Structures are given as structure tokens and as C-alpha cells.
Amino acid sequence: QLQLQESGPGLVKPSETLSLTCTVSGGSISSNSYYWGWIRQPPGKGLEWIGSIYYSGTTYYNASLNSRVTISVDTSKNQFSLKLRSVTAADTAVYYCARARRGSQGFDYWGQGTLVAVSS
């Protein structure tokens, strides 16, 4: 059974960089059938896609966050990571990692999510 697990600090100071890692178990991140993505959800609000990566390193970012986001993949560790720079309180959210199948682009497996608060 595929599992995804987010990890990283739960508290980040304003203007600093938010860094999260998603560890994939029960399957290979190097499969050519899937993309791997980050989605976030501010408390009490809806879902926002941040960006996605293919195992080869090809990335796609939300145009509204593009200037602050970097997503990378480490196939040797079966992990992919998110960096969001210059954070503000508006970046406080539950951050999810998830898998999307090529061809349908629905996110069929999700991590449990991790709450990241931006506060001094």
C-alpha cells in the first residue's frame, strides 16, 4: 500500500523559508506513470495546488507562487521536497503531499498533512 508522509518544521518565522519533505513508501517515486505534488489548505479554507514534479525533475508551479517555490526530487531516497521562500502569515496552512496519475491528473494518494504556522 502506497504511503506518503510529510515532515518538516511546524513553525517558520516571517520572511524565512518553509521547507518540507515528502517520503514515499510502498512504491517507487521513479515510476513514469505519476507526478508528485504539493497542495496546501489554510485553516478553515479550501485547497490550493502549489506545484508538482516528475521523477525526472520536470516541475510545474502555481503561477501565483512561482517566484517563491522550488520543488525537487531525490529518487535515491524516494522523497520529494518543497521550499517556499519569503513566507508570511498568509502561508500558514496544512501542507499535503500527493500523487497524481499521468493521464487523469487526479490526486489518488495523499499524505496526512502537516500544519505549518508562520509566526515570529
Next chain:
Amino acid sequence: EIVLTQSPGTLSLSPGETATLSCRASQSVSSSYLAWYQQKPGQAPRLLIYAASSRATGIPDRFSGSGSGTDFTLTISRLEPEDFAVYYCQQYVNSQYTFGQGTKVEIK
């Protein structure tokens, strides 16, 4: 950017009734790239429907999706107590994903 608008914002129904949820796109969306999710409090979203009308693995047949172009519908027949949740539609085009704002299905 394609904007997805879901309606109604909240749907108040009783168990056993049928829920009809709407998702309207600001531009035409390929049916291949329209999905629906269910989210319960404190949980990650769960994929229900992909490619507008295909049920994901393990999803009961009381959940069905339909539509094309700019108008899509999620129908939940014979509502069960565990179906009361928030539902999101999502589309993918030109390497960009967007989600609708959600519809809450609550117990009447």
C-alpha cells in the same frame, strides 16, 4: 487561470436523499482532467471521481460524476451518514491545477 465555481456553498439534506453538486469552469475543461474529492474534518482529501465520471478505487457506486465543457456534476445517491463532508472539484490544464472552493453537505 481557470476558475472553478462550486454551488451551492452548503447543501442540507437527510440520509437517504440525493445530493447534486455543481462545478462550473470559467473556460472549457477536458473531461479527462476533471476530478472530485471528499474531505472530512481533520483528514486529507479522498479522490472520488476522475476523468469526470470514473470512480476511483473503492468508491461506492452511489457516487457518480457527469458533465463536459464548463459544467460538471457530482451526484451522491442515497446519502449515508459517512457522506456528510466537504466536496471539491479540481481541473488540470496547461500544467496548472485549480480547485473549486468546495460544497459542504450537511445533515438536515
